[in-house]
Amino acid sequence: MLAPLSVLGSDLPRIAAWPLAAAAAAYGLWQLRREAGRAPRQLVLATTAGGIDTLDGQPLQACRIAWRGPLAFVHAIGHDGRGQRLAWWPDTLPRPLRRELRLAAAARAASRRDRPMAP
Structure with missing residues (x-):
């Protein structure tokens, strides 16, 4: 969830930081959806x-x-x-x-x- 903010706060050039931040946000949402759908273990x-x-x-x-x-x-x-x-x-x-x-x-x-x- 904080990965996009940390990418934007880094010293990367803005032209590279924004796509990388968007990719990090998309990956985080994908992980959230995958983990939320997982059945609980016993x-x-x-x-x-x-x-x-x-x-x-x-x-x-x-x-x-x-x-x-x-x-x-x-x-x-x-x-x-x-x-x-x-x-x-x-x-x-x-x-x-x-x-x-x-x-x-x-x-x-x-x-x-x-x-x-x-x-």
Whole structure:
């Protein structure tokens, strides 16, 4: 949304800046339309150690959740072996689900760490 303004605010010559700003605006509108039409994804994390994580009803072989600041990233491998990545701002979730996601991600990270010593 701000790409056309940043192009116009740059030191490009005006004869090149205006077409590039128009192209950036058109691309932004195209991306907006494409993302708005995309169906929401459903990620279900297993609550037990032997449970199966699912993404849109399909089982996952591996699923890892990472946080970078306010953003959440899911790296998953589907049952067909293909990798899938999701990135979103969890503030779009209701507060109880957001807290549940943070707790589930923290529990998974704690249980997957290697032990520093032999038992």
